[in-house]
Amino acid sequence: MDALALLLDRFRQAFPHQPFTLWLLAPHDRRFRLLYQEEDLADAHRPSMESAGEASPANGERYQWEHLGACVLLRFFFPQAGQAAVVLAPDDTRTLSSDSMEILWLSFQLYLAEETIRAQKDEWTKLLQGIRSISSKLDIDSIVRDIIGNALAVIPAADAGLLHLYDSAIDRLVPKATVGFHDRVFQYFKLRIGESIAGKVYQDGKARIYRTHPDTREAMMDLSEENYRFLNEAKELGDLNGLMCVPITVESERIGVLVLHQFHQDKVFTDHDLSVLQGFADQTSIALQNAKLYADARAKHDALVKRNEIHESLKQLSMQNKGTETIVRALARMTSTTILFADWLEQRHYPEDSWMPFAWEELFLLVGHKRTPVSVRLRTVGNDDQLYVLYPLGNGSAFLGCLLLTVTGRELTELQRVTIEQGSAVLTLDLVKKQSLSSIMYKRAHDLFLGLLDSRGADLQDRAQVLGLHLHTPTLVVFAYVSRCHDLSVLEANLHRLVTRWKWEFSACQILVYGFHNHVTMLAQPKTTAELKEMTARLHSAVEDWEQSGEASLSIGVGSVFPGIERIGKSFDEAKKAAHYLLNRGRFGVARYGDLGVNRLILNQSKEEIDAFILEVFGPLWEDRGKHQELEHTLLAYMACSQSPQQTARELHIHVNTLYQRLRKIEELLLIDLRQPDDVLKVQLACHLRRES
Structure with missing residues (x-):
């Protein structure tokens, strides 16, 4: 039984005589969408959730009851995952136990988890299709359109895409491929560096996301009148509700940008969508680079066929979940080099029986903040130099690990480099997938732990x-x-x-x-x-x-x-x-x-409150540091010596009468009496807090 069938079964058990409709508001949704509706629900009892809108849980509750017109509305809340709602036909709604409500809440949670996993599976499939497209086609325009189409398929809020590439001959960004735009945009639309959103992303390399029409419109205010007219003719900009733009980089050089637009969808862009789009942009950069390599080496047909076979093998290893070590060993065999993969997140290296030439801290310092290969030469035991090439793997700005290649005698060939890059992409996707699944398991573990804390008696055991x-x-x-x-x-x-x-x-x-x-x-x-x-x-x-x-x-x-x-x-x-x-x-x-x-x-006092208390006590001594520094030092020593005059005098190397004179001056300045327990306690506490802060 799938999650939706289980969910419906639970609600039919809970409300056996009441027709109902189920609504869902996921992170991608701008408004509630209908998930299920009873066929025999009367028209008068089919109110729209638009009139109810989104709500916030009271005191962190998971569910709450409301009235919606003539019907009853039951809301469920899921932190970071959205909301769900059940509209029930009017009836004598029986009171459900807290266990029954928890079961309904968990059933919705299960459906949301299944929907998330299904979406991630679709992303994975489309990403793999993009990788396959890179190596299975020679027409770069077709490859890029496929990548944009795959991005539109897995990002539900997007319905149009545009790829800009930099043309050094005219110093402009020009459209290379589009989906959902009129072809007129190809003919005349040319952006200056720094112009509009795409120009700025190309200029500084920072991805951008806009979720509403006003935000998008404001970000495009510096678009030239001519370019605005061309783009508006290709697609009505008055309907533009959101936009995402990421840079496309080949090695350390930016070559263009990839843009997704939202015109007619009811969904909303998320930060995860931006990360996925960056993955497609990385695929695009590989596609463009591969196309250039093919144009430069058209005569090397056998090498290109071999590259396709290698990629297919890597993809199959990944799809069959053969494991990281199997993929790394396959890469080493395909490139005829010694390869080691260092997994930074789990602090493990593959193959596990190989020698790791770098400490983890050294590895992070070398490539933790880089996304391009780094060459490192080490002196071995026999005083010979050994060259290593490190290929860092990352997800956005997060460092995931790196591939270490032992280079002997000659530089890597083009085929070897492409193989390593494809293997890096497969390993990166595998790590991101593993990390996403771990996040889901962490959420489940969090719920289990909180459930343990809230349990008593036999349930606790x-x-x-x-x-x-x-x-x-x-x-x-x-x-x-x-x-x-x-x-x-x-x-x-x-x-x-x-x-x-x-x-x-x-x-x-x-x-x-x-x-x-x-x-x-x-x-x-x-x-x-x-x-x-x-x-x-x-x-x-x-x-x-x-x-x-x-x-x-x-x-x-x-x-x-x-x-x-x-x-x-x-x-x-x-x-x-x-x-x-x-x-x-x-x-x-x-x-x-x-x-x-x-x-x-x-524990509950903020640093500002503690600093204010210390200042209140020591403030008079700090008004003239040069003059009162000796008195401050005396007071600190006096408290550290448990208000013992003799011990304090020895500590400060002064006569005890001199100490008494200083203490009287301190009492006058601070308006305290060191014979009063309350004043002593206040000064002791201030001294303690000074040491702790």
Whole structure:
């Protein structure tokens, strides 16, 4: 039974005597779309969801009841995945239990997951079709039109596409291929560098996305009057509701841009669509480059046939899920070179039995921020130089890994280079697919964990057994914020890398680890104190490694170890508070909740509030630093010595009477009395916060 059939079956069980319609508002949708409608639903009871519109959940609820005209409206909310609605014919709607509502909510969630997987499968198929088109056709115009057509097929909001290439002879961007435009755009439309959206994307290499007519119109304000007229004749610009544009690059040189337009669709562009379009643009760049190679080497027919066979073999290996190592070994065999693939996200290399010539940190420094091959020469044990060529693989700005080629004696041939590039594309798509599936599994793990926290009694034990938890073994939660990472693709890659690292580093004790939004959660059951100490040391090591890479920072909170599963929620709350304590102060590292001490009292205070309190206490001493610096130093030493005059005097190398004189001046300046417990406590707290900030 597919997800839709299961969903309908659940609703018929829940509302056996009430006709209903199902509506869906997914991330791509501008408005609700009809998913299912009962045939016997009376016309009077078929209200449109346009009158209801989109709603926001109250207090994070998953569902809520409303009235819609003469009917009953039941909404379901799915964070990051949209909304669903059920319109029921008026009847004596029976009250459903919370379990029944959860089942209906999960049934919708299952349908959304199936729809997402189906869309990703379509993307994968079209991307592979594009790769196949690159090597199976010689007509570059046909290849480019196929790529644009595939992009339109997998991006539901788009209904027209246009490819611009740079013509150095006239210093203009000119149309090379279109889908959905009148041919007139080919004849006269020519853009200056920096003109309109396409000109700016070509100029700075930054992809752009616009989701509404006003935003798109404003971005095209500098389009020349002549070009506007030509483009408007090819397609009515008054109907333009959205636009995406990405650069097309061959090696390090931009050669054009790929643009998708939205004129008549009800969907809306998403950031994921922009990432997919960049993939098609990368295919376009390969297609254009291959066409040039073919024109330059038309006589080398046998080499071109061989290239097609190689690509077909790689594609088949990928489609048959033969695995990364099989693809890498096939690449090495096809190119007759020694090839190693380094998977940065999972910190593994293939083939696994080969020697890795670079440390992971070195590899990231060399190619982590590059998207073109880098040549590196290393001195071997026998004092011989060995040349390596590194091909970085990335998804947007996220570094995924790289291929390492051992080059001996001669440069790579054109056929070898093309084979490596095709293999890189297949490996990149395979990694992106794996990452997308991991994101879905992380969402499921997040829901399972929250369900565990909300459970009690027998339900708690059942859920614990599903997760593999030992009911009476001491348990703790680790919660890590990933900060200083503003690029979503880089953030997603870092989450995946951290989750993978913790899975194998803590395989002996971790029960569940997943990434969600900008944090990673781990549920663990360390069996001994030594295992707990080793876990803490490894967490500190992870923080140091992340700081060295410079891509992100980790603020990790560790909850207390509690016996039994009933107090997992408390350990989770402690871990989040400890991590939030570090994050609030702009610090990275590892904080155990039990080690925070008095800092637990100020967990919810922002850095600004703490700085304001410190300034309130020490402000009079800071008004004239040169004059009062000695008094400030004296006060800090006095508090550090637990208000012991003799110890403070020894520490400062002054007579105790001199200390008393300074303390009286401090009391006068700060308007305090160091004999009053309240004043002493205020100064002690300010000194402590200074050390912590």
